[in-house]
Amino acid sequence: xxxxxxxxxxxxxxxxxxxxxxxxxxxxxxxxxxxxxxxxxxxxxxxxxxxxxxxxxxxxxxxxxxxxxxxxxxxxxxxxxxxxxxxxxxxxxxxxxxxxxxxxxxxxxxxxxxxxxxxxxxxxxxxxxxxxxxxxxxxxxxxxxxxxxxxxxxxxxxxxxxxxxxxxxxxxxxxxxxxxxxxxxxxxxxxxxxxxxxxxxxxxxxxxxxxxxxxxxxxxxxxxxxxxxxxxxxxxxxxxxxxxxxxxxxxxxxxxxxxxxxxxxxxxxxxxxxxxxxxxxxxxxxxxxxxxxxxxxxxxxxxxxxxxxxxxxxxxxxxxxxxxxxxxxxxxxxxxxxxxxxxxxxxxxxxxxxxxxxxxxxxxxxxxxxxxxxxxxxxxxxxxxxxxxxxxxxxxxxxxxxxxxxxxxxxxxxxxxxxxxxxxxxxxxxxxxxxxxxxxxxxxxxxxx
Numbered sequence: 001x002x003x004x005x006x007x008x009x010x011x012x013x014x015x016x017x018x019x020x021x022x023x024x025x026x027x028x029x030x031x032x033x034x035x036x037x038x039x040x041x042x043x044x045x046x047x048x049x050x051x052x053x054x055x056x057x058x059x060x061x062x063x064x065x066x067x068x069x070x071x072x073x074x075x076x077x078x079x080x081x082x083x084x085x086x087x088x089x090x091x092x093x094x095x096x097x098x099x100x101x102x103x104x105x106x107x108x109x110x111x112x113x114x115x116x117x118x119x120x121x122x123x124x125x126x127x128x129x130x131x132x133x134x135x136x137x138x139x140x141x142x143x144x145x146x147x148x149x150x151x152x153x154x155x156x157x158x159x160x161x162x163x164x165x166x167x168x169x170x171x172x173x174x175x176x177x178x179x180x181x182x183x184x185x186x187x188x189x190x191x192x193x194x195x196x197x198x199x200x201x202x203x204x205x206x207x208x209x210x211x212x213x214x215x216x217x218x219x220x221x222x223x224x225x226x227x228x229x230x231x232x233x234x235x236x237x238x239x240x241x242x243x244x245x246x247x248x249x250x251x252x253x254x255x256x257x258x259x260x261x262x263x264x265x266x267x268x269x270x271x272x273x274x275x276x277x278x279x280x281x282x283x284x285x286x287x288x289x290x291x292x293x294x295x296x297x298x299x300x301x302x303x304x305x306x307x308x309x310x311x312x313x314x315x316x317x318x319x320x321x322x323x324x325x326x327x328x329x330x331x332x333x334x335x336x337x338x339x340x341x342x343x344x345x346x347x348x349x350x351x352x353x354x355x356x357x358x359x360x361x362x363x364x365x366x367x368x369x370x371x372x373x374x375x376x377x378x379x380x381x382x383x384x385x386x387x388x389x390x391x392x393x394x395x396x397x398x399x400x401x402x403x404x405x406x407x408x409x410x411x412x413x414x415x416x417x418x419x420x421x422x423x424x425x426x427x428x429x430x431x432x433x434x435x436x437x438x439x440x441x442x443x444x445x446x447x448x449x
Contacts, residue, residue, distance in 0.1 A: 036222060
C-alpha cells in the first residue's frame with residue numbers, strides 16, 4: 001500500500017496538452033522562491049465521510065519469530081551499531097495512533113483543522129511509524145528498524161476525509177476527492193523541517209501522465225529547503241501500480257546518453273521524481289525480486305521489503321493484514337519499503353552525525369546490494385544492506401545534492417534618463433551655433449576668392 005495524493009484536488013494549476021503522444025521530460029527544476037507558508041490545517045475544510053479502518057491479523061498467525069524482512073535485512077545485527085537514538089523522524093502520512101510501542105509525538109494535522117496528527121483513520125501511518133521505530137517486546141519478535149528514534153506524526157492525507165461539499169462517485173472511487181494534496185504535502189515537509197526532523201518519511205505518491213502539466217513548484221521548493229537548508233534526509237515511496245500509477249518502460253539501449261530512461265517516462269510519480277534530492281524506494285518480495293506493483297522510474301534510488309509485512313497496530317500488538325473488499329489482504333506496498341529505509345537513515349545519522357543528507361543517501365546506496373549492471377529503474381542501486389551501511393569504509397561523497405535551479409532571466413538594460421546639468425546642453429548648443437557661424441563665414445570668404 002502507498003498513499004495516493006489527490007491530484008485533482010491538489011494542483012495549483014493544471015493544463016492538458018492537446019497532443020496525446022509521449023512527451024520527453026527532464027528532472028524537475030527547483031524554484032527556491034516558491035516556498036509555501038509554514039502553517040498546518042487542510043487546504044479547504046474537510047469532513048469525515050467514511051468509518052475509520054483498523055489493521056487486522058490473519059487466522060493462525062504466529063508473531064513469536066522475527067518478521068522475514070528483519071531477517072532478510074539483518075536488522076538485529078545492524079542494531080549492534082546504532083538504534084536511531086537522538087534522531088527525530090517525521091512521518092508525513094495518515095497520522096499515527098500512538099501506543100507505548102509506537103510513542104509518536106504530535107507534529108501537526110493537515111487533514112482536520114482540529115487535529116494534531118495523532119489519529120490514524122486509515123491503517124497506514126501507524127504501520128509506517130512502527131516499521132521505522134517500533135519498540136520491541138518480550139511477547140513477540142517484532143521490533144522496528146531504529147527503535148530508539150523519536151517519531152513526529154504529521155497527518156497529511158486520508159481516504160476517509162473529503163473536502164466539504166465534495167461529491168462521491170460510488171461507481172468510481174478513484175475519482176472521489178480525498179483529503180491531502182501536493183500543496184498540503186509541501187507545507188507538511190516545510191513544517192517537519194522547521195520542527196527539527198532529521199529524517200522525513202513520505203509514503204505517498206501522486207501519479208500523472210507526462211502529457212499533463214501540474215504546477216508543483218511549492219513542493220520542489222519545500223523539499224530543497226528541507227534537504228539543503230535544514231539538513232533533513234527525505235525518503236519517499238516509489239508508488240504502487242493502480243489507477244494513474246502505471247509502469248514506466250525501461251531505458252532505451254539506443255539512447256546511451258539517457259541511461260536511466262528519462263526520455264521514455266510516461267508516468268510521473270511525485271514526490272519520487274525529485275531524486276536525487278530525495279531517496280526514492282522501490283519494493284521487493286521475500287524472494288528478493290522486485291515487487292510487480294512497485295512503479296519503476298529513473299528516480300528509484302534503492303529498494304527494501306514491501307510484501308507480507310508485519311507491523312504494529314493501534315494497540316501496539318503485531319498485525320499482518322488489512323481489510324480488503326473481499327476479506328483480509330496482506331500488508332503490501334512501497335510505503336513500507338520506504339519506512340525500512342527511513343529507519344536505516346536514522347541509524348546512519350546516529351552513527352555518523354556529521355554526514356550531510358547527500359552523504360547519508362550516498363552511504364545507503366553505495367552499500368546496497370547492487371543489481372546486475374550496477375543500477376536499474378526497479379530497485380535503483382539495489383536492496384539496502386543496513387550492516388554494510390553502518391560499518392563499511394565508504395567515501396563520504398559530495399556534501400550537497402546536485403539539482404536544477406530555476407534560472408531567472410537577465411534583467412533588460414534600460415538606459416537611465418539624461419539628468420546632467422542643463423548648462424552642458426546650453427554650452428554644447430552655443431558651441432554648435434558658433435561652429436556653424438564660423439563655417440558660414442569661411443564659405444563666404446572662399447566665394448569672394
